[in-house]
Amino acid sequence: MNDGDHEQFEAELRKLAPARPPAELMAKLAAARPHARPQPSSVPTGFGLRQSSGAFGLGRADGKRQRAGVVEDAAAPTRSAPLPVSQLATINYQLTWRLLLRWLAPTAAVAAAVAVLVWWPSRHDQRQNGNQGSAAAQPALKADNVEFDQKLVAAFDAVARLPSGQPVRFRCREWADAVVLHDSASGIVVEQRTPRLEVVPVSFETY
Amino acid sequence: MDESPQQADWRRWLEEHAPKFLLFARQQARSEADAQDLVQEAVMEASQRQNDDRPPPPALVFATVRRRAIDLARREDRRAGRELAAMAPASECWFDTSVEEHELSQLIQSAMSRLPDMYREVITLKVWGGLTFPAIGDTLGIPANTAASRYRYGLQELRRITKEVLA
Numbered sequence: 001m002n003d004g005d006h007e008q009f010e011a012e013l014r015k016l017a018p019a020r021p022p023a024e025l026m027a028k029l030a031a032a033r034p035h036a037r038p039q040p041s042s043v044p045t046g047f048g049l050r051q052s053s054g055a056f057g058l059g060r061a062d063g064k065r066q067r068a069g070v071v072e073d074a075a076a077p078t079r080s081a082p083l084p085v086s087q088l089a090t091i092n093y094q095l096t097w098r099l100l101l102r103w104l105a106p107t108a109a110v111a112a113a114v115a116v117l118v119w120w121p122s123r124h125d126q127r128q129n130g131n132q133g134s135a136a137a138q139p140a141l142k143a144d145n146v147e148f149d150q151k152l153v154a155a156f157d158a159v160a161r162l163p164s165g166q167p168v169r170f171r172c173r174e175w176a177d178a179v180v181l182h183d184s185a186s187g188i189v190v191e192q193r194t195p196r197l198e199v200v201p202v203s204f205e206t207y
Numbered sequence: 208m209d210e211s212p213q214q215a216d217w218r219r220w221l222e223e224h225a226p227k228f229l230l231f232a233r234q235q236a237r238s239e240a241d242a243q244d245l246v247q248e249a250v251m252e253a254s255q256r257q258n259d260d261r262p263p264p265p266a267l268v269f270a271t272v273r274r275r276a277i278d279l280a281r282r283e284d285r286r287a288g289r290e291l292a293a294m295a296p297a298s299e300c301w302f303d304t305s306v307e308e309h310e311l312s313q314l315i316q317s318a319m320s321r322l323p324d325m326y327r328e329v330i331t332l333k334v335w336g337g338l339t340f341p342a343i344g345d346t347l348g349i350p351a352n353t354a355a356s357r358y359r360y361g362l363q364e365l366r367r368i369t370k371e372v373l374a
Contacts, residue, residue, distance in 0.1 A: 006359070009366050013334045016302040016312050018226035025243050029225055032251050033217040 141190070145182035150175055153195075173198040213260050220262040225250075227336050228268055230301055234319070234327055235276035237283065239299050245272050245279070266338055270346040273328070318368040326361030333358050 021029075154174040161167050174197055181190040228249065232242040249271035253263035301319070302312040319327055332338045332346060333354075340358070344351040 005366075006362060009362060010334065012311075013315065013330075013365075016308065016315060016335075018230035018335050019300050019303040021225050021229045021243070021246070025229070025246065026221060026225060028247055029221050029250055030214075030218055032247065032254070033214060 141181070141183055141188060142185060143181040143190075144184050147178075147180040147182075149178040149180070151178070169202045171200045171202055173200075217262060224262075224265050224268070226303065227265065228272060230335055231269055231328070231331050232272050232276070233299065233301060234324075234331060235273060236279065241276075241279060245275050248275050265336065266342040266346050269332060269336060269338070273346065314369055315365075318365050321368055322361060322365060325357055326364055329354055329357045330361045330365065 020026075152173060153176050154172075156172050158170045158172055159167060160170065174195065176193055177196055178191065178193045180192075181188075183189075225246065228246045229242060232245040232249075233239065236242040236245055249268050250263075252275075253267045253271050256267065257263050300312065301316045302308075319330070322330070328347060329343055332343045333340070336343075338346065340351040340354045343349075343354040343358075347354065349357075
């Protein structure tokens with residue numbers, strides 16, 4: 001198919017005009033003419049009249065053609081009657097909010113989860129920093145008198161045998177060690193006592 | 208009652224373009240009722256997108272018809288069996304013809320019905336829709352060069368089919 005044939009065939013096709021739509025459809029389309037958008041008011045702003053931004057307007061108020069409802073086992077296809085304009089506007093409003101909520105609800109949940117994840121660790125860090133800061137703010141204890149004390153609580157001997165059968169004697173002593181810190185400036189006395197067991201093996205031969 | 212200038216413009220625009228929209232919609236829809244619904248929905252939706260009173264660009268209406276047809280087909284697939292069983296074969300003539308051209312129009316309509324969708328929609332938009340290849344590409348979501356090549360291949364195929372029928 002060369003270019004000449006191509007153009008000739010195209011010209012033949014163009015001779016055919018698309019069929020005119022039915023009069024009923026043309027009438028409905030003619031009635032669906034877009035309305036003029038509201039013009040801005042000539043009253044200057046600042047005269048006590050609040051002007052709507054139109055952001056939440058319902059758009060066009062003319063009725064939209066309703067699709068014919070398909071009824072199971074219907075004898076003949078019928079078209080439903082168009083809804084009143086006020087009802088269409090209400091449906092349009094409800095659908096708009098439903099669509100908004102459908103997206104807003106999950107988005108808000110995700111945003112809340114992200115906010116908690118970001119806020120909680122930062123708050124935890126702040127709390128830790130605050131504790132460290134308060135500890136650092138406390139003045140250190142300055143002991144001006146330190147006492148060490150060792151008290152002998154008990155002393156006894158114990159005899160045992162090694163696996164080779166040789167007897168061994170243990171000299172055991174229980175001590176109570178004490179450390180006492182005095183901070184006369186702040187009037188604090190810190191006393192710590194620690195029990196200590198001292199075991200010294202003694203050979204019978206040396207005994 | 209006299210028409211306002213806007214109403215007269217709107218009526219002229221409809222007289223000029225509504226047949227093209229309906230032709231395209233008939234090829235996208237499964238029934239005449241669906242095609243008319245598609246045209247009405249698309250015209251209204253495209254008009255709402257306009258920021259002024261002027262009629263919407265035809266390419267926008269064509270694109271809306273196609274999108275709505277796809278949506279409709281997805282919805283209808285669930286009950287396609289019952290719908291198709293009840294659906295009468297399309298008897299509407301796609302073209303407005305005189306007695307002499309009646310046979311030609313029937314021939315072209317039959318041949319167009321046998322064309323693959325991707326060729327048929329490009330030919331319709333180009334020959335009877337009056338769109339350019341870039342506009343066809345925007346309408347169908349394909350590159351302009353693809354639209355041009357589909358148009359060429361589609362014309363060849365259409366001519367082959369019509370020759371078969373005439374023979």
